[in-house]
Structure formats: structure tokens, C-alpha cells
Amino acid sequence: MHFLGFLFLHLLNQVSAFSNITVKESIGGLITDPWVLDDRKRIDAETVDQVTPIIIVTTTAATYDLSLACLKGNLTFSQNSITPHLLVCNFTGHTDIPLSISFDTDISEVATLLPPFWMYLSPGSVDMTLNFTICLHRMGSVYLKVWMREAKPGGREGVLFSFDPSNDTSVKQYTSWLVNGSRVYEAGGGAAMGLHLKILRSRGIMETIFRAIVAVMVCALTLVMGCELDVMLIWKHFKKPVAPIIGFICQYGLMPLIAFGVAMVVPIKSEFGFGLLTTGCCPGGGGSNIWTLLLHGDLNLSMTMTFISSITALEASEDDIKLACSYVAWAEAVISR
Known part of the structure; x- marks a missing residue:
């Protein structure tokens, strides 16, 4: 020494x-x-x-x-x-x-x-x-x-x-x-x-115009999706939540595990790895709802799963990130011995 x-x-x-x-x-x-x-x-x-x-x-x-x-x-x-x-x-x-x-x-x-x-x-x-x-x-x-x-x-x-x-x-x-x-x-x-x-990256007038167009399109699509909802069908999915439970397990079990595995295996900066893990633990739904609407899928089920995913994210996302960080800290402690 x-x-x-x-x-x-x-x-x-x-x-x-x-x-x-x-x-x-x-x-x-x-x-x-x-x-x-x-x-x-x-x-x-x-x-x-x-x-x-x-x-x-x-x-x-x-x-x-x-x-x-x-x-x-x-x-x-x-x-x-x-x-x-x-x-x-x-x-x-x-x-x-x-x-x-x-x-x-x-x-x-x-x-x-x-x-x-x-x-x-x-x-x-x-x-x-x-x-x-x-x-x-x-x-x-x-x-x-x-x-x-x-x-x-x-x-x-x-x-x-x-x-x-x-x-x-x-x-x-x-x-x-x-x-x-x-x-x-x-x-x-x-x-x-x-x-x-x-x-x-520079930010010019074209980016401002693009953001304005995207904001208008998102508002219009959200309005259209709201008009397509049926309260009775949503309640039916809540009474038999098989699909929402599968979505919850994939969202907060499978996706964080895949993101964590990629962050550990691929040689990227630790900051990028943490960002990838955070993305895998965060709820989605915006894109899936739009594609469900465009492809004439079950929009009521998609919106129900998005709602459940967003509410449970307050606890589930935090727990996933804590578990991953705890594992990294434990692994570093073992390696340093």
C-alpha cells in the first residue's frame, strides 16, 4: 500500500x-x-x-x-x-x-x-x-x-x-x-x-414547429380515443383482470429484467445503463393505445391496462430500481473483496 x-x-x-x-x-x-x-x-x-x-x-x-x-x-x-x-x-x-x-x-x-x-x-x-x-x-x-x-x-x-x-x-x-x-x-x-x-444538439425553429405539430396530434388522438371508450366494457375488464395482470407482470417483471440484463452485458456508460433501466421500469401505454386504435383492437382493454400500469408505477417502478441498485452494490462489494 x-x-x-x-x-x-x-x-x-x-x-x-x-x-x-x-x-x-x-x-x-x-x-x-x-x-x-x-x-x-x-x-x-x-x-x-x-x-x-x-x-x-x-x-x-x-x-x-x-x-x-x-x-x-x-x-x-x-x-x-x-x-x-x-x-x-x-x-x-x-x-x-x-x-x-x-x-x-x-x-x-x-x-x-x-x-x-x-x-x-x-x-x-x-x-x-x-x-x-x-x-x-x-x-x-x-x-x-x-x-x-x-x-x-x-x-x-x-x-x-x-x-x-x-x-x-x-x-x-x-x-x-x-x-x-x-x-x-x-x-x-x-x-x-x-x-x-x-x-x-442544436434547437432551431424546425424543432419548435415539430413539437407544436406533435402536441396538436397527441391532443386530437387522445380526444378520439376518449370518444371510443365504453364504461361497461372497461368495468368488465376490471372484474376479470386476466389481461391486466399479464400486462402488469410483463411491465414490472419482464421489462425491467431485460433492461437490467442489457445494461449489465452491453459495454455502455453507467449513466446510460441507469437510463435504460429507468426506461424499462417506467409505465408506457401512449403508443400502444394509438396503435390499438389504428388497428381496430380492443381499445377499452388497452386503456384499462395503461391506467393500472400508471397507478401502480408509483410503487412498482421505485421497487424495481431499488432492487437493481441493491444488486449492483452487492456485486461490487463481492468483487472488491
């Missing part, structure tokens, strides 16, 4: 170079690379409690103390943007040794810098404005990361050098200024600090 603790503190005090590993997301946006996961957790832990309009991330060691500050509102982007986005940040601090500072995103499939770049810092105070040109590719979550490594003296300060990991000349130019050279780059390592960028 003492050795692991020493190793962890040692790694935290190390600054690292550009990542030489290409990281991709798996099904459901799952990240499996341990370096990327550790970096993201560390960055989120530093910024999650910051409620001010400006997000500030820092990295501190015996020979330097540097910070990167950006407006929180500028870290969220809209997916429909065709032109690259400009992100302006302030880079401040102090260093006692020459440093090579490199910038890039961790998942290039979501967003990339145009281009990834690095710069040389001489010993002394640091106070500059950095302009990041970000090209968005799809919705998702990506982290703008800053890597640092001790550099050789005599570099050109204030010049931004583009970096292309597939170009040997670019890699050689970058590693030639590093203390220990290419060994540092090949060893990889975690980022010194970073910012969480979000690319969200």
Missing part, C-alpha cells in the same frame, strides 16, 4: 507530453483507456464545484505553477455549426524551468483542434491569451487537454508549433526540444490539466 501511494503521488508530480495513443469510444460512448479515464476524473474533480462564470484549472509542481481560465459558457457548443469555433482562454502562472506545453483533444472523433499545437515557455512569469480553433464532428463529450514536459533551454518563446502525430518531421521537431527526447513522447502519460467541452 505504501508503495502504491508513493507511485500515485509520483505520477501526479510528473508532467507529460502529447499522447501518442489514438483513443476511440466504444458502444454507448464508453472510454476504456485508463489514462484518459484518470485524466477525465481528475479534471472533473477540479471543476465540478466551480460555480463562477469562469472555469479555472491549475497544475502545480516544485518548479512551476500554471493556470488556464475560460468562460464556462464558451465550453458548450452547438452541433450544427459548420465553421470551426474559437475558444479564448487566459494562460497564466510562473515557471522556474523551460517547459514544452502541448494542447489537443482526447477524442478526435468528437472534436479536434485546428491544428493541435505546442509552444515553448522560458523560465519566468506567464501571462498570455490562447486562441483555440475547435472543429466539431458530432455530439458528445470531449476534453481539451494540456500536456507539459521539461524542455531544453534556448527555444523560441511565443511561437505556436503545429503538431501531427502521423508526420515524422512534426514529431521529431517536438521531441527534439524535450529533455530525454523521444522517450518522453513514447512513454505517454496523463495530462497536466484540461477543460471539459460539450457538443450538444
Whole structure:
């Protein structure tokens, strides 16, 4: 344990170079690379409690103390943007040794810098404005990361050098200024600090029109379904509730079990898995009622089952989620032993 603790503190005090590993997301946006996961957790832990309009991330060691500050509102982007986005940040601090500072995103499939770049810092105070040109590719979550490594003296300060990991000349130019050279780059390592960028789906006038049309259609269909109901037939289904009981068992027994199994087997994020489980535990009925009406089925039975499912959801959905969460907690406790 003492050795692991020493190793962890040692790694935290190390600054690292550009990542030489290409990281991709798996099904459901799952990240499996341990370096990327550790970096993201560390960055989120530093910024999650910051409620001010400006997000500030820092990295501190015996020979330097540097910070990167950006407006929180500028870290969220809209997916429909065709032109690259400009992100302006302030880079401040102090260093006692020459440093090579490199910038890039961790998942290039979501967003990339145009281009990834690095710069040389001489010993002394640091106070500059950095302009990041970000090209968005799809919705998702990506982290703008800053890597640092001790550099050789005599570099050109204030010049931004583009970096292309597939170009040997670019890699050689970058590693030639590093203390220990290419060994540092090949060893990889975690980022010194970073910012969480979000690319969200845009909401325009077409979405507003679509929502209005859907709302009108739902109201009209609900009115039509209400006109088709027969109170006596509904009461008949309540007196012999064979079909409603089968529907209840499927809704709160079979569906949550299937959703839980899929969430445990398929490699997706835990947040997505919980959302899938919640969906499986929640009552439905809207779509089934509409299809029953359109296909001339037993609308009275469908509405009765929807009513029972919605009322019992107040207790059944909560119990299903509690049972699933209890099982996950128990399984994690067994594995950790």
C-alpha cells in the first residue's frame, strides 16, 4: 500500500507530453483507456464545484505553477455549426524551468483542434491569451487537454508549433526540444490539466414547429380515443383482470429484467445503463393505445391496462430500481473483496 501511494503521488508530480495513443469510444460512448479515464476524473474533480462564470484549472509542481481560465459558457457548443469555433482562454502562472506545453483533444472523433499545437515557455512569469480553433464532428463529450514536459533551454518563446502525430518531421521537431527526447513522447502519460467541452444538439425553429405539430396530434388522438371508450366494457375488464395482470407482470417483471440484463452485458456508460433501466421500469401505454386504435383492437382493454400500469408505477417502478441498485452494490462489494 505504501508503495502504491508513493507511485500515485509520483505520477501526479510528473508532467507529460502529447499522447501518442489514438483513443476511440466504444458502444454507448464508453472510454476504456485508463489514462484518459484518470485524466477525465481528475479534471472533473477540479471543476465540478466551480460555480463562477469562469472555469479555472491549475497544475502545480516544485518548479512551476500554471493556470488556464475560460468562460464556462464558451465550453458548450452547438452541433450544427459548420465553421470551426474559437475558444479564448487566459494562460497564466510562473515557471522556474523551460517547459514544452502541448494542447489537443482526447477524442478526435468528437472534436479536434485546428491544428493541435505546442509552444515553448522560458523560465519566468506567464501571462498570455490562447486562441483555440475547435472543429466539431458530432455530439458528445470531449476534453481539451494540456500536456507539459521539461524542455531544453534556448527555444523560441511565443511561437505556436503545429503538431501531427502521423508526420515524422512534426514529431521529431517536438521531441527534439524535450529533455530525454523521444522517450518522453513514447512513454505517454496523463495530462497536466484540461477543460471539459460539450457538443450538444442544436434547437432551431424546425424543432419548435415539430413539437407544436406533435402536441396538436397527441391532443386530437387522445380526444378520439376518449370518444371510443365504453364504461361497461372497461368495468368488465376490471372484474376479470386476466389481461391486466399479464400486462402488469410483463411491465414490472419482464421489462425491467431485460433492461437490467442489457445494461449489465452491453459495454455502455453507467449513466446510460441507469437510463435504460429507468426506461424499462417506467409505465408506457401512449403508443400502444394509438396503435390499438389504428388497428381496430380492443381499445377499452388497452386503456384499462395503461391506467393500472400508471397507478401502480408509483410503487412498482421505485421497487424495481431499488432492487437493481441493491444488486449492483452487492456485486461490487463481492468483487472488491
